[in-house]
Amino acid sequence: xxxxxxxxxSGAIGLSIIGLxxxxxxxxxxxxxxxxxxxxxxxxxxxxxxxxxxxxVAPVILPEQLSNLxxxxxxxxxxxxxxxxxxxxxxxxxxxxxxxxxxxxAQYGTLNMLKIREQLEFDLAVQSGVATPVSAxxxxxxxxxxxxxxxxxxxxx
Amino acid sequence: MIWIVSIVVLVMLASxxxxxxxxxxxxxxxxxxxVSLALAVLFALMKAPDVAMTEAAIGAGLSALLLxxxxxxxxxxxxxx
Numbered sequence: 001x002x003x004x005x006x007x008x009x010s011g012a013i014g015l016s017i018i019g020l021x022x023x024x025x026x027x028x029x030x031x032x033x034x035x036x037x038x039x040x041x042x043x044x045x046x047x048x049x050x051x052x053x054x055x056x057v058a059p060v061i062l063p064e065q066l067s068n069l070x071x072x073x074x075x076x077x078x079x080x081x082x083x084x085x086x087x088x089x090x091x092x093x094x095x096x097x098x099x100x101x102x103x104x105x106a107q108y109g110t111l112n113m114l115k116i117r118e119q120l121e122f123d124l125a126v127q128s129g130v131a132t133p134v135s136a137x138x139x140x141x142x143x144x145x146x147x148x149x150x151x152x153x154x155x156x157x
Numbered sequence: 158m159i160w161i162v163s164i165v166v167l168v169m170l171a172s173x174x175x176x177x178x179x180x181x182x183x184x185x186x187x188x189x190x191x192v193s194l195a196l197a198v199l200f201a202l203m204k205a206p207d208v209a210m211t212e213a214a215i216g217a218g219l220s221a222l223l224l225x226x227x228x229x230x231x232x233x234x235x236x237x238x
Contacts, residue, residue: 007159007162008162045200091215095223102231111231115158
């Protein structure tokens with residue numbers, strides 16, 4: 001394998017590993033979205049590399065080359081078309097994730113993954129009737145879970 | 158050629174790590190944009206000009222704009238940290 005391909009493959013795999021590590025280890029939801037973007041870029045680079053030839057040219061056939069088509073060495077255009085679509089879809093996924101993060105921030109008032117999960121599990125337990133809406137640590141009141149969240153939200157701010 | 162590719166890959170990996178560890182969110186978004194820009198340069202060097210154009214316009218431009226507007230709405234747009 002030529003040295004340039006080794007460098008490019010290490011870049012693509014390194015980018016994917018960095019993105020996956022961030023997705024697994026980070027605690028902030030917004031930063032997890034950024035890690036997802038990085039993982040996506042690494043996969044795109046890997047896909048383009050699968051159609052890369054060292055002596056290849058851009059996949060365009062000029063009119064004067066039509067006489068001897070077999071002499072042309074070009075990069076594979078199919079992965080390039082695939083990646084072209086994947087980039088645009090990636091931005092769409094990113095916008096969807098951002099909208100979800102905005103709703104999470106409006107509902108729970110935090111971006112911390114652990115706090116969000118705790119609140120979400122508590123809400124699920126309340127809705128299924130397993131837990132009572134008032135926790136043992138708060139003063140007894142008739143406040144519903146939704147109002148309790150709102151007061152928590154105010155406290156954090 | 159090999160030196161250019163090596164330098165661009167190094168810059169790309171360094172800013173990818175910077176996205177995960179920088180404390181300021183604006184800096185993290187900027188680093189993510191740098192990753193996309195370096196990726197566009199790599200695509201252009203790998204003889205895929207159409208993908209390079211798309212990555213530079215959408216991956217670096219539109220995506221950074223989207224994330225910056227999201228930061229503004231989330232209240233994380235703070236220059237001092």
